[in-house]
Amino acid sequence: MPRRPTLGNAGDAAFWVGSLALALVLFFVVYDNANFGGHWIIFSLYLSMNLMWMLVIGTAGIYSFATVAVVGACAYFAAFIAGGSQAGTDFAGARSLNVVLMILAAAVFGALLGALIAAPTIRLRGVYFALFTIGLAEVARAIVKQQEVFGKAQGLQGATRFIKEDQVFTETGRTIQFFVGLALIVFCLLVYRVVDSGRLGLLLRTARESEGVAKGLGIAVVRARFAVFIISSAVLGLIGGFYTGFYGGVSLPVFDFGTLLLLLAMIVVGGIGSAKGAVIGTALLLYIDVTYADLSKPAWRFVIIGIIMYAVVIGTTRGLVGIPTQLRGWWQRRQTRRAGGEPEPEPTPAELKVPGL
Amino acid sequence: MTDLITTVNLAALYSLIAVGISLTWAGLGFLNLAHGVTFAAAGYGAWWAQEHISNHPSVIFLGGIIVGALAGVIIFLSVFVPLDGKPNWDFRSIIASLGLSIIGVNTYLLVFGPQRRAIDFLFGTTNFKVGGTTITADKSGAIISAAVIMILLVLAVTRSRIGLGVRALTQNPEGAALVGIGRKQAALAILTVSGMLAGLAAVLLSQTFYPEPNIGYLPLVKGLIVALLGGLGSIGGTVVAAFLVAATEAVTLDFLNASWVLLTQFALIAIVLLVRPRGVAGILEGSRA
Numbered sequence: 001m002p003r004r005p006t007l008g009n010a011g012d013a014a015f016w017v018g019s020l021a022l023a024l025v026l027f028f029v030v031y032d033n034a035n036f037g038g039h040w041i042i043f044s045l046y047l048s049m050n051l052m053w054m055l056v057i058g059t060a061g062i063y064s065f066a067t068v069a070v071v072g073a074c075a076y077f078a079a080f081i082a083g084g085s086q087a088g089t090d091f092a093g094a095r096s097l098n099v100v101l102m103i104l105a106a107a108v109f110g111a112l113l114g115a116l117i118a119a120p121t122i123r124l125r126g127v128y129f130a131l132f133t134i135g136l137a138e139v140a141r142a143i144v145k146q147q148e149v150f151g152k153a154q155g156l157q158g159a160t161r162f163i164k165e166d167q168v169f170t171e172t173g174r175t176i177q178f179f180v181g182l183a184l185i186v187f188c189l190l191v192y193r194v195v196d197s198g199r200l201g202l203l204l205r206t207a208r209e210s211e212g213v214a215k216g217l218g219i220a221v222v223r224a225r226f227a228v229f230i231i232s233s234a235v236l237g238l239i240g241g242f243y244t245g246f247y248g249g250v251s252l253p254v255f256d257f258g259t260l261l262l263l264l265a266m267i268v269v270g271g272i273g274s275a276k277g278a279v280i281g282t283a284l285l286l287y288i289d290v291t292y293a294d295l296s297k298p299a300w301r302f303v304i305i306g307i308i309m310y311a312v313v314i315g316t317t318r319g320l321v322g323i324p325t326q327l328r329g330w331w332q333r334r335q336t337r338r339a340g341g342e343p344e345p346e347p348t349p350a351e352l353k354v355p356g357l
Numbered sequence: 358m359t360d361l362i363t364t365v366n367l368a369a370l371y372s373l374i375a376v377g378i379s380l381t382w383a384g385l386g387f388l389n390l391a392h393g394v395t396f397a398a399a400g401y402g403a404w405w406a407q408e409h410i411s412n413h414p415s416v417i418f419l420g421g422i423i424v425g426a427l428a429g430v431i432i433f434l435s436v437f438v439p440l441d442g443k444p445n446w447d448f449r450s451i452i453a454s455l456g457l458s459i460i461g462v463n464t465y466l467l468v469f470g471p472q473r474r475a476i477d478f479l480f481g482t483t484n485f486k487v488g489g490t491t492i493t494a495d496k497s498g499a500i501i502s503a504a505v506i507m508i509l510l511v512l513a514v515t516r517s518r519i520g521l522g523v524r525a526l527t528q529n530p531e532g533a534a535l536v537g538i539g540r541k542q543a544a545l546a547i548l549t550v551s552g553m554l555a556g557l558a559a560v561l562l563s564q565t566f567y568p569e570p571n572i573g574y575l576p577l578v579k580g581l582i583v584a585l586l587g588g589l590g591s592i593g594g595t596v597v598a599a600f601l602v603a604a605t606e607a608v609t610l611d612f613l614n615a616s617w618v619l620l621t622q623f624a625l626i627a628i629v630l631l632v633r634p635r636g637v638a639g640i641l642e643g644s645r646a
Contacts, residue, residue, distance in 0.1 A: 120630060
């Protein structure tokens with residue numbers, strides 16, 4: 001069915017064109033600022049992770065907390081196969097791999113990892129899945145920490161990168177990394193779009209709203225969930241490969257619980273189930289994270305992030321992107337009441353199945 | 358024998374933490390991820406009582422338990438009251454509790470600093486031997502007090518009026534509402550008691566987990582593992598699961614080392630859930646759904 005252009009669609013288009021323009025303007029305006037390059041890399045990694053997480057938690061309604069564990073494990077895998085070795089040891093390892101091959105291998109590893117996680121657990125009811133996956137990053141950290149081949153506490157360094165060693169602090173290096181990051185974001189947006197608006201997304205949303213109905217319609221619910229988990233894990237693996245490609249290595253903090261919380265705060269604040277939400281949430285919280293990082297007490301920024309997360313979840317039903325819809329509903333109910341009519345009742349939990357349930 | 362003592366000791370403490378998580382989920386549909394912060398708050402409470410009031414063990418215990426209960430009340434007021442009955446309650450409550458958890462951990466960091474706080478040995482430092490194995494007073498004290506509290510809890514849940522209400526809520530929320538069981542009162546009771554249990558666990562574990570800002574994280578993960586394995590909502594299942602998880606930990610510590618513990622525990626969960634998606638309670642009841 002061809003889509004008629006509506007105000008909403010025009011707004012969407014404006015948002016995406018505007019975001020791209022903003023990114024390019026920032027790039028050219030603050031080109032000399034070395035910090036921008038670093039922040040941009042983090043932004044592209046976080047946004048890509050959030051988009052893939054959104055597919056699982058929003059479109060499919062699977063409460064997975066495995067995101068950080070998969071990315072971290074794949075970053076380690078990529079660093080390992082691409083010549084990474086323990087910090088302080090000889091960098092010129094025998095293993096060396098083209099950066100593209102490294103990323104593809106990381107994606108394959110991600111898919112395998114996803115299958116390994118999902119095979120025993122994908123049938124679990126929502127919250128059980130959350131409970132199972134929330135400790136996975138800690139497990140990954142425990143495994144990596146004691147293995148000599150993973151560099152123990154120091155991590156792996158000296159793996160293949162997107163830029164050459166002598167380009168690291170140069171303009172050429174920054175330019176290459178900027179466009180690599182942009183490419184990663186665009187790729188993840190496309191994957192999100194294809195899965196979310198495609199056939200798989202439709203099946204998953206049906207199953208999310210009512211598993212009984214979905215099964216009655218003959219949808220293989222478990223297979224569809226398995227598929228989306230594998231797809232997102234493969235892309236998360238790819239993102240892990242990009243991580244290594246950007247930094248030339250990886251170390252234990254990649255598994256920090258704090259990162260998982262920060263990412264979750266981003267998708268919740270932006271609005272689960274919307275790519276726009278992912279962009280807004282990631283940009284807003286990363287801005288706060290970066291701005292308050294220099295404070296004498298960095299704990300303050302997490303207090304602020306925690307308060308924003310708490311306030312958004314208490315005050316809104318679908319995060320910041322959902323506020324217009326929420327306000328419109330409130331205004332319509334008010335108008336009906338003023339006209340003396342019986343206002344439509346506030347949507348009950350069953351009717352207002354927000355992505356994520 | 359040493360393994361057995363370690364197992365019983367850990368199991369006692371894990372069940373104290375896990376039973377709160379389990380009851381909160383089963384009774385209210387609320388996965389309380391701020392339970393770790395409650396644990397840490399209670400640890401600081403016990404330490405504060407020791408430093409500012411008296412270092413008598415009973416004062417330290419009371420300090421931990423009261424602060425734990427207060428943390429439970431704060432969670433009730435800040436998560437349950439504003440969100441209960443709102444659309445998407447179960448997901449939003451998880452996120453709100455995570456938000457509280459971020460705020461909590463970093464507030465501790467700002468107020469108390471990153472250093473660890475020491476709490477005295479509560480049961481003295483005497484050791485005694487049973488069949489050639491040395492048991493510290495600390496461990497036996499922890500085991501006995503946890504066992505007593507768990508028995509009291511089971512009695513409270515099975516015999517008292519509010520316990521009856523809580524059980525009704527876990528079985529059928531609508532039916533409970535129809536016969537006039539107040540969800541709010543039950544929520545307050547569940548969260549306060551969960552907080553007290555976490556507080557007790559924090560004091561009993563203070564020789565292993567010294568109060569510091571992030572100290573609640575590992576107990577939270579272990580509590581989640583146990584609650585999940587036990588089949589959320591079943592006290593019996595939780596206790597059995599606590600023993601399974603603790604035994605896995607003790608054996609792993611004996612044959613491998615500490616860094617393998619979480620891995621073997623997760624393998625245990627994966628195996629049990631593969632067979633019985635509802636955990637130990639599913640095995641006890643013979644149900645798979």
